[in-house]
Every structure is written in structure tokens, then in C-alpha cells.
Amino acid sequence: MGEEVVLHGYFGPVRKAGKFLYFSFFHDYSSDPPRPLKVVSVIDSLSPQITKAAHQTLGSLHRFTPVALRAIVYKCAPPKSPEKRKSDEEVELRVKEIIPLNSVSENLIYTAKTIFPPEKRHLQLRTTKELCIALRLRSRTASECRKFLEENDFLEVETPLLFKSTPEGAREFLVPTRKGDGTCYALPQSPQQYKQILMASGVPRYYQLAKCFRDEDLRADRQPEFTQLDLEMSFATSDDVMDLVEGLVIRIWKNVLDVCVGPGFKRVPYWWAMKNYGTDKPDFRYPNHRIKNLHEVLPYLAKGDRFVEGFAFYGNTPNYNMDHAIEFLEKFKRENLSTRDDNYVAYIAGAGNETQAYIEGGMELWRDADLANIHGALWVHRPGAIVVIKERRGYYSGGNTKLGLLRSALLNKAIEQKFISSRSDYAFVWVIDFPLFSPTSADDPGQSGRAPFSSTHHPFTAPIAEDIQLLGSSPHRVRAEHYDLVVNGTELGGGSRRIHEAALQKYILEKVLKMPREKLQQFDHLLEVLDSGCPPHAGIALGFDRLIAVMMGRDSIRDVIAFPKNSKGADVMVGSPSVVPDKELQAYGLRRS
């Protein structure tokens, strides 16, 4: 108090309470969370010349001008209304001297309401409090992760980013060399192969915050480059990894968010999650609207590989009534249900066995007498319950059933409309026992094998021991020793015990996936490494961007990345990627085809 300080930063807008009294806020970005300081500039006839000059400078300063500020610190009373407490108003600065340190473009117009476009990411970062907080939380979380892993004897090892093209699963980015013979590096999808090599190199426990790359058609919330917390443990089982990661997550939530979670995250098999939630990313905060198999009440619909499933839910908040439910369901139908889609029935249960707002998507109708049975099976005890029933064929595969997607969409909408009260807690769950293989889809290169399926995650995942005998006869029934960590319906990451025996790895690549010889050769180094005394090992990769987004309560990982790419893979601020002239491509022995 009364002390003179020199600060560096920027002024907020200046409010002029007359010619001789200005108010403003000073941002120096050094506090966490960022907190502007109140500034007063006042002059009278006794003020020294330098203060008068500073006052004048403040009055005409362009926003965002970086300045050196000399000021005196005073105590001041906090404002009475709490909503006006924008800053640490115990303190205010009286301006003595201001030295502008750069000029600012006249084109940069700015008001309190300005929302800057992605082209001006630097101004988004400077003016969006949530982004500032996200970057700080990200840095702190990385620090907590490293601390925890180092305490647990993990060695941080950097693995190469200039790797080679291998059919691991995702599409890769290529990096041509200047040899001019078509040789390229490939950017790694993950450090998977190198970390397995480290296990065979006598590194007991490895970790890395690793940069990974996938040249995918960018879905809603994917980035062509992303960060994962990657770790691997030799002589370890899946349980060892899950226990360790559970400890890590509990520590992060405690130390960074000050929230207690766990211990003892639930572990559920893939089939159980698919059966009850219609997704391998179940949101355990809302367990009341689970999917039920209706084959006992509608036996004549469920034949062969045809299954009939349904779920029911009603609002649990006071504002929920039948009229709302009808309007809601009609709207939901228009937005989410397509009659071109395969069969379903959706309705709102009325009193007794009546139904209201019936929507029928082409599914074979059932007998009236079934209604009571359906309501019994789905625990529908009062009018207003929304019931959705849907047909499904074949084995569970992939991330969701169509009914599961419907259920999630309906639940989200109901929470948005406040029919169901939203929950702000964290429900962690491990989903285990995934199928080792999944049907190959058109947009997924897989392992380029001639088999009609690819590895669900990657071809190095170990099968569950008791299912190894099924590899030859019924590969679709083989379960993987793979585990996904899911929180509130979002996958944080996944891992597995890996195949550590060369013979089994070769068998799966060659005989089960039926990889052509030239692709198989790309894994020769790995087979040799396994064959030289590689210990059993298991590991995991957590999506670090996703982790931070979940901690920040954000839907998009773009909100927690300093310089994200947009949905076209472009950084519109710097203008990447850009057209490279033919002449420069020539240096790499390449030209446009």
C-alpha cells in the first residue's frame, strides 16, 4: 500500500468520469486465473508533469497497446453489488507514468462484445477467459501427470516422429525425402511400436506426452495432430495398468480440480455396455433409462439374429408433463428419427395400456396385449414415459447400436430441456473385453488384410487367453484384453495387454488378418524384437486433449488447444496447409499427378 510498482501489460477500456478522472483495468496476465487490476488516473493542478502526460496517454491509448506502467498501489473498498466485483478490488493502481511499447493497427476495432474469428486466434487467446484458463489447466495437468508417473518409476522416453508407413489401422501422413526414389517417412499414429520395442529394450516403465497424427476425414471433433499420454509397463497385466491409471485420474481430479472421485472405478464388459446402454461409452450418471432386451415379451419378433430392444424414460423434474413430452417427442422425431432408417417404434405411455403420440417407423406392430408386458419389462409405471423400441441384427460391433445413439440423443435433449436434471459429477468406468476384431468399414484402411474384418484397435492387442483357441474358427468371438476408460459418456483413452510372443503376433497378422506378404514385411522389425526375449507388457494411451476438455466441461477439444486446426484441417491464422510450388516438390522427386 502506498508502494510504487512497475507493471507490464495492457489497459482495458477507459471510462472517463470527467476530464481529470479516468478509470480502467490493467491486465498483466500473470495471475492464475487471469485477474485485471483496477486503475485510477487522476490529475489536479499539483500533479507533476509526468503524471499529467500519463493521464493524457491513457485517455488516447489504443486498446491492446502493451505498456510499461508506473503506479502507486492503494487499498480501496470493494463495490457493494457482488456482480460488479470484476477484479481484486481490494487494490487499485494510481497511474504515475505510462510508456507505450508498441503501436497498434488502427484497423483493430474492439468493443467488450467483439468475438474474434479463428483467423485472429491470438486475440481469441488474449480476450477469452475460458481459453486462458484452459491453457493453464492443461499445463498444470501435464505437470501432475508427469509427477505421478515419475513417483511411480516411469521413465520418460521420446520416440521418433519420423517413422515409417505401417498398416496399423488409421491413415497416415507421409513425409517425402529428397532421395527422389519415392522413399517417405510417415508420421506415427501413436508411439505404439516404439514403446513395445522399449519394453524389449529393458525399460521397465515408459511414458511420454506424445504427439500423434491421423490423416482422417476430420469428424466433428478430431484433429489431424493430437497429444496423448502414452505409457507402457513390462511384466504387467491389464489390471496393473487400470489400477495405475485410476490412481493417476484420482490424483489429477483432486489436485487440479479439487474434486474427489473413486477409488474403485467400475469395470464392465463391452457386451454389457452395449446391451444396457447401446454404446461402449456408457454414461453412468444416468443409469435409470437403460436398454432392455425384449425378446421374452415379443418372442415372435426376435428370431434368429434379430433382436428387439427398448428403453423408457420420463422426466424427473417438476416441469415435466405429458404435453411437454408430446411436443418434445414430435420435435425429436423431426430432428433425429428418419423413417427411411430401419425399424423402430416410439410412443409416450398414457394411462393404463393406452399410448399417446405414437410414432411408428415401419416396425412390425405388436399385439395390444403386449403393451403391459413391454411396460413391465421397461419398468414403465406412470403416464408420460417415453418408450422407444427398436430392432437390431447380428453381433454387437462398433461403438454404438442405433438404439444407443437414439437414447443418447434423447437423453441429451431431455437434459437440455430440463426434463431430466443434469448432473455435474464424474462417473468413471472401465469398459473391458472388447471384440478383438471388427468388420472392416469402407472409410477405415484397417490392416489391408484379406479377412473381412480388421483389428478393432490395433493388431498388437492380445486376445484373452481362453479365447485364443477361437482365433482360427470364430475370430469374431475372440475378446481382446483391451480396456477403455470412459467418463460421463466420453472415452478418455484405451489400452491393452499386447502380444509379446512373435509366433502369436505372426499368426494373427498372417493367418487371421490375412495380410498380404508385402504388408506383413513392414512388421518384420517388430516380430524380430518380440523374438529376442520381449517380456509380457501392457499399456494405455489417454487422449490428453480430450482429458482437458472433460476437465474444463467443454464439448470440443478445440477449446483446449492453443492453435487447433478447423474441420478442414487448416490453421486459418497462419494459413496452413499451403500450396507448395512445383519447383519445391521437384526437390522431393515428386510432381502433381
Next chain:
Amino acid sequence: MGEEVVLHGYFGPVRKAGKFLYFSFFHDYSSDPPRPLKVVSVIDSLSPQITKAAHQTLGSLHRFTPVALRAIVYKCAPPKSPEKRKSDEEVELRVKEIIPLNSVSENLIYTAKTIFPPEKRHLQLRTTKELCIALRLRSRTASECRKFLEENDFLEVETPLLFKSTPEGAREFLVPTRKGDGTCYALPQSPQQYKQILMASGVPRYYQLAKCFRDEDLRADRQPEFTQLDLEMSFATSDDVMDLVEGLVIRIWKNVLDVCVGPGFKRVPYWWAMKNYGTDKPDFRYPNHRIKNLHEVLPYLAKGDRFVEGFAFYGNTPNYNMDHAIEFLEKFKRENLSTRDDNYVAYIAGAGNETQAYIEGGMELWRDADLANIHGALWVHRPGAIVVIKERRGYYSGGNTKLGLLRSALLNKAIEQKFISSRSDYAFVWVIDFPLFSPTSADDPGQSGRAPFSSTHHPFTAPIAEDIQLLGSSPHRVRAEHYDLVVNGTELGGGSRRIHEAALQKYILEKVLKMPREKLQQFDHLLEVLDSGCPPHAGIALGFDRLIAVMMGRDSIRDVIAFPKNSKGADVMVGSPSVVPDKELQAYGLRRS
């Protein structure tokens, strides 16, 4: 003691002292530094069946087989001769049960003397103690760096690796996209531009252990991808950065190496280092053989931009005599001095004004009377001193003068031959005031400007304020606010205050470097960012691989990287880079030209 333990790891070679008594070592790699445990397997008629089986297994176990070992811990006397103390021999393990966990290829032959080729990097890592230690030291040093920077309020921010091509200085790797129109990302040479954008984004202090890429013809000890400790501070001066980094280095040396260095690293200008050591990476441990300007004693040789310089040294160890010196110089001449090279004279001073073993590389001879003056100037007071004199033209530029290279080579050879006693301490020095521009060389793309010079480091380096007036008239005389940290003749990294004003940045790119318009446009984003109120800022990048190599006392950074590339840029273990079939190139709209 007497306790039963279960360990996972590998056995070393088994020494059979009869049928019933085997000795070996057990490696579990979990101790730091790695330390094998002594193992005894002994059976007699009373041993349980399982112990007998384990004994048999141990006797026939292939090296490198990963095993689970159940054993009893006993105390044992340490061996009398210290050189036999291979391990922590206070303890020995008595084998109870061994479960092999993988098979090992019969082709893997191994004796204590086996040196594995780079193709078997995993076995190098497993069996080379120095590599194990290097990886652990690397992990620990990274941890110390982060801890120090976090304590100093630095925020860790990850910047994109899919950047765009800009003429920053070095040659870049391109990453083609699948748009098929020649658009490419480029891998960053450093996060330079993004970190400057962060400074304009209100991040006060940024750091990152960043991956960087340079598509260079690989010199002796460069890697196409490498790691740098990258940091930047807003509202900071060069001194702030140097002071901070000095604190960091002192902390690392203390906490990781347990060695006290500094404080108060010397700071010398570039011209001083070049004048006295003939290099911008002076090794201050050997200050006795500095280069002297001889223009006062040989005025008729030094005319115009022609300078004559020389140095002298003699061994400081007892084994140094004249015969050695002659043999040494003759050998050195054959290996290092080429008469096709430009002018020099080298000889060994005899008694008085005589010389021995005269080597004359074509330089104009001087008058006999000059010898005394030369010896006076170079402080040659006794026979046996090796004297080298060389001509030089023009301004200092680049990293070394030819005489500087000669001096280093001679010094290294003399240390190797033990004429000069080697030093194991660390002499840190900051080299400052580099020239802002250097003549463009053929193998360096520079900034593609039409000026006959390029930025010495990168085009964002700020000129020293008082030299700005020379930018138009005498750009070669403009000094940069750049600083290099050098230890024992090795550059650990460099940094600078950056240009933070758009107008000056544009002037240097456009008017001084004379960049063509299309190249200039590639920096538009940066100019806009500077123009939006970017604060003054300065930073540095330390070569992290080099730092670890220096700490480990290794010459090559390959010895401190888990999976380095060889001199052809290849990882011979995994076989990267590899030929990518034309079909896959097509997906990127490319074909071989």
C-alpha cells in the same frame, strides 16, 4: 533377509560350479543406475521338486529370456577385490522357482563381448549401461527443467507440428495433404513463429520441450528430428533470458550431476570470441593458446582486408618433448593441413630464433628478424612451442575462422596425445552481439531474398538498438541482440530478443533481405500479429539432445537418443524411411517425377 521375493527380469550368463551349484546375475532394470543382483541356485537331496526344476531351467535358459523368479534373499559378504564388485553384493538370491515368460530366437547368439549393430537397437539399449544411464539422465533432466520453469511461472504450451512452409532459414520437411492440389503442411524448424504469436496472445512466459525438424544434409552429428527446450518471455530483455537460463543450468548441474557451476557466466561479444579463439564456440577451459593478431609484427603482410593471425602452444605435461612435438606436427599436417588450402605457416620453435619442422603452406615468408617479434607477440618463451600463423580476409562471419578450426583440431589432438592435460570441469560462456546477417552460402536456403546475405539465425531477431540506423547503409555491420550459450566449445543453444514491431519486421524482410513478394506473403500472419499490440519479448531454445550429450560427456547426440537416425537419416531398426508405392502417393495427388 530370508524373505521370499518374486522378481521379473532376465538372467545374465550362468556359471556352473558343478552340477548342483550355479551362479548368475539377475537384471530387473528397475534400479537407477541399473544394477544386477547376484543369484545362486543350489540343490541337494532335500530340495523340493520345484527348486530342482528351477535349477534345471536356469541351467538351460536361453539368454534374454524374460522370467518370473521366486527366490529367497540372503546376505552375503562382498568380494575382497573391488574390481569384482559388479553388483550390490550385500545381497544374493537363492532360486526357488523360474517361470519363462517368452521364448527367444535360437539365432540370437550372445557373449559378454557382443556389440550389437544399430539394426538391433533394442539389444543395444538392453545391454549398454551407458545408454541406460543416458535415458534415465535425460528423463530426469527434462523433469528438472520443467520444475524450474514452472516455479518461475512459465506456462507449458504445445504448438502445432503440422505448420506451413515459410522461408525461415533451414530446409523443411513437407507433409502433403490428400486435397490433391499441391497443398502441404511443413514440419516446423522450431516453434519460433507460434511462440511469438503466444507472446501477442497474452501468455507472459511460455515453454515447451519441442520437437523440431530440419531436412538438412546430415552433418556429422545432426538429426533430422531433434528436441529443444524452447522458451519465450514477454516484456523481457535479453539479460532477463540469460539470467533465467543461467539459473536453470546451475540447477540442472547441481541436481542431476551434483556439480556446482557458476553463477555469473562470462559474456563475450562474437567479435571477441572470433578474434581470440577463431570460433563462436570458444572453449574457455583452455585459454592459454589464444589467437593473436600479428598485424603489428608483420605489417607488410596485413594490408587492406588482409589479416595475419597466429597462435602458439606447447604441452604442459611431463611427457612433452621436442621429438614428440615434431612427430605430432608432421602427423597433424598429413591429416589436417592441405597445401591446396589458403596460406599458412606452421613450425616448432627451436632454441632462440631457430625453427624446427617447418611446414609452409604457401604463405609469403617473412624476414628472419620477424621471428623474435612473432615469438614476443605469441608469448613463445621456450623451445618446443608449436606456432601456427595464417592469413585471413574480410569480416568475421560464420562459426569459425580457418585458423580457429586448426587450433581446435590441434588442441584436441594434443589432449588426445596427452601433451596437454585434459580438463573435466565445465566452462560456460555467453557469446553475444552476433552479426544480424551473414553471407548466403550455397547449401543454405536462407530467406530466399535477393540480398547477398541472409539472417544469421532467423529473420525475427532484433538488431541492437544503436545499430538500427545501419540497416540501410551497412547491414553487414548490424549486430543482433542474439546470445548463444556455449560450454566447453559446444553450443548448447541460442536465443534473442525478437522484433516486436510490425514496421521494423516488414522493413527487414522486404527492404534489407529483399524477399520476393510471394515469400513475403508467407509472413503476413506474423506481421498482423505484431501489429495488434505485441509486447516486446525475448527467448531462447536449448538443444536438449546436445545438453544431455554434454552432461553425459558424449560427443554424439546419437548416444543420448533412444532411437536415433543414422547419417543417412535412416532408422535401420524399423527401416524408416521406406519406399511408398505409387498407388499410395496417388492418394496425395502426387507421383514420382
